[in-house]
Amino acid sequence: MSKLPILTIDGAPQAIELSPRVHWIGALDPNLRNFDIILKTANGTSYNAYIVRGSEGVAIIDTVKEAYAGDFFARLESVARYDEITVIVLNHLEPDHTGALPELMRRAPQAQLYISQKAQSMLKALLKQDEFDFTPVMTGDKVSLGDRTLEFLHTPYLHWPDTQCTYLIEEKTLFSGDVFGCHFCDVRLFNDEVGDFRFSFEYYYAHIMRPFKEYVNRALALIEPLALNKILPAHGPLLRDQPQKYVQRYRELSSSALQSEISVGEKTLLIFYISSYGNTRRMAEAVYEGAMAVEHVRVSLYDLEGSEISPFVDLIEGADGIMFGTPTINGDAVKPVWDLLSSLAVVNLKSKLGGVFGSYGWTGEGVKMVEDRLRGLKLRVPIPGIRIKLIPTDEEIQLCRDFGHDMALDLMGLRQAKVIDMADLA
Amino acid sequence: MAKASITFEDINVTVNAPAGTRLIEISEKVGSGIVYGCREGECGTCITKVTEGWNNLTEPSVLEDKVLRENMAGKHNRLACQAQVLGGTISVKPV
Numbered sequence: 001m002s003k004l005p006i007l008t009i010d011g012a013p014q015a016i017e018l019s020p021r022v023h024w025i026g027a028l029d030p031n032l033r034n035f036d037i038i039l040k041t042a043n044g045t046s047y048n049a050y051i052v053r054g055s056e057g058v059a060i061i062d063t064v065k066e067a068y069a070g071d072f073f074a075r076l077e078s079v080a081r082y083d084e085i086t087v088i089v090l091n092h093l094e095p096d097h098t099g100a101l102p103e104l105m106r107r108a109p110q111a112q113l114y115i116s117q118k119a120q121s122m123l124k125a126l127l128k129q130d131e132f133d134f135t136p137v138m139t140g141d142k143v144s145l146g147d148r149t150l151e152f153l154h155t156p157y158l159h160w161p162d163t164q165c166t167y168l169i170e171e172k173t174l175f176s177g178d179v180f181g182c183h184f185c186d187v188r189l190f191n192d193e194v195g196d197f198r199f200s201f202e203y204y205y206a207h208i209m210r211p212f213k214e215y216v217n218r219a220l221a222l223i224e225p226l227a228l229n230k231i232l233p234a235h236g237p238l239l240r241d242q243p244q245k246y247v248q249r250y251r252e253l254s255s256s257a258l259q260s261e262i263s264v265g266e267k268t269l270l271i272f273y274i275s276s277y278g279n280t281r282r283m284a285e286a287v288y289e290g291a292m293a294v295e296h297v298r299v300s301l302y303d304l305e306g307s308e309i310s311p312f313v314d315l316i317e318g319a320d321g322i323m324f325g326t327p328t329i330n331g332d333a334v335k336p337v338w339d340l341l342s343s344l345a346v347v348n349l350k351s352k353l354g355g356v357f358g359s360y361g362w363t364g365e366g367v368k369m370v371e372d373r374l375r376g377l378k379l380r381v382p383i384p385g386i387r388i389k390l391i392p393t394d395e396e397i398q399l400c401r402d403f404g405h406d407m408a409l410d411l412m413g414l415r416q417a418k419v420i421d422m423a424d425l426a
Numbered sequence: 427m428a429k430a431s432i433t434f435e436d437i438n439v440t441v442n443a444p445a446g447t448r449l450i451e452i453s454e455k456v457g458s459g460i461v462y463g464c465r466e467g468e469c470g471t472c473i474t475k476v477t478e479g480w481n482n483l484t485e486p487s488v489l490e491d492k493v494l495r496e497n498m499a500g501k502h503n504r505l506a507c508q509a510q511v512l513g514g515t516i517s518v519k520p521v
Contacts, residue, residue, distance in 0.1 A: 121496055351459040351520065375454060375462075378471075382437060382457025410457075415438065419431075422443035425455040 013074040021053045025075035027068035030185045044185035054145020057086035061175045066099030082108040089114045091177035092163045093122045119162035155219035157212040172229040180246045181233035192241035216254040266296050267411045273325030274304040279359035284325040286397045290404030297408040304336045309343050321353035321411045328366035354379035355407050357386040430511035434458040435519040449506040459520040465507045470497035472506040479516035483509045
């Protein structure tokens with residue numbers, strides 16, 4: 001039977017020893033079911049914070065959500081005095097990790113704050129004061145605690161611009177912030193003792209880290225060369241058993257699932273449509289034909305009625321360009337289109353090519369609305385969309401072919417250099 | 427009214443626009459790959475490289491300078507949501 005860590009003695013929260021010099025001083029939140037609106041959790045979460053004792057200083061790594069500050073301070077007090085604290089490291093400034101920071105700064109005013117370069121403006125906004133002392137750090141910067149040394153790794157956008165990791169060199173321990181974390185609450189704390197948290201680990205990655213795959217890969221390039229005895233994330237189980245496995249899993253999750261059949265130099269264009277009377281479908285087929293005529297563009301055509309949303313999200317993540325065909329019904333694009341467009345926050349769409357077309361009966365606003373949404377999602381929309389009233393004529397079908405052709409040319413960087421006047425732009 | 431000629435190198439499009447127009451207004455209309463976040467000069471998402479005609483854009487404000495510094499932007503970079511064209515020839519591309 002597992003030996004339970006002694007989290008409290010006579011009701012008083014206690015620090016948990018991870019090594020003679022490192023303790024967990026976090027808090028458990030078993031009743032949480034919904035985190036940051038977007039994440040569910042079936043058994044709560046933990047807010048992990050740590051204390052590191054060196055021969056010439058004591059460091060606190062992260063804090064907890066404000067409502068759990070009592071547990072955090074009690075655990076801290078069970079292993080250290082406030083006047084011993086020389087260093088406070090914030091790996092991530094989200095309120096679930098900085099809720100107890102203002103009070104910690106009040107109790108340990110001598111401690112120096114270490115944050116990432118990109119955290120500076122956020123820290124000011126969080127603390128609502130302009131004048132306080134802190135040290136912004138980058139990869140390779142170190143802070144000494146005497147016989148223990150903390151080294152910083154700049155790992156931005158995992159999952160905020162400010163995020164960083166901190167490596168305790170002498171103990172080969174990585175304080176990873178939200179990276180390698182998950183929402184899973186278990187009093188046994190350690191990955192080799194807790195219940196099955198594999199789903200939570202993958203779910204957390206899929207919703208929190210996936211939009212930033214490019215940055216995950218950059219961070220892994222810094223983390224993979226490190227010798228690792230433990231990974232101590234800011235949420236969920238403490239990874240003391242085979243921590244490298246979790247690094248490998250992140251590498252797998254940040255690579256493409258299936259080997260793509262697309263060769264170097266080819267670009268992919270996905271055309272999604274939905275149609276009530278077949279008019280938008282005819283437009284989609286013409287756009288498809290036009291795009292196919294451009295060499296080295298691999299075009300795919302999908303009817304939104306024929307699939308669940310999540311496979312399309314996966315396809316869009318890997319595509320170079322995406323187009324939507326939507327009718328306008330009651331002054332709006334139709335729900336299946338919005339459903340897909342509202343599911344794309346988990347993937348990076350930056351600078352992909354976007355385009356829209358559709359048939360309408362009276363007003364035709366749907367096309368413009370979807371174009372605006374694509375711009376909002378950070379796609380570029382270089383060619384104004386095509387709207388056709390009810391049944392397309394042969395001439396209008398040709399316009400759709402030309403539209404598809406121009407989009408494919410744009411994707412390949414083959415559109416002619418153009419000089420236009422601002423007044424002529426729609 | 428004075429006009430500026432702005433080339434978006436990533437899409438090979440040049441636009442003649444009236445002085446005072448912000449880069450964001452033009453680049454969104456022509457579909458350049460410069461991407462935008464807050465559109466108010468705070469988030470740094472639209473950092474753009476100015477390859478020609480730096481002096482044909484308005485000077486960065488104190489606030490824009492601060493955001494560029496915090497985002498460790500290079501010295502030829504501007505926020506496309508803040509920079510206004512003044513005249514002459516300008517070339518930009520996404521970073």
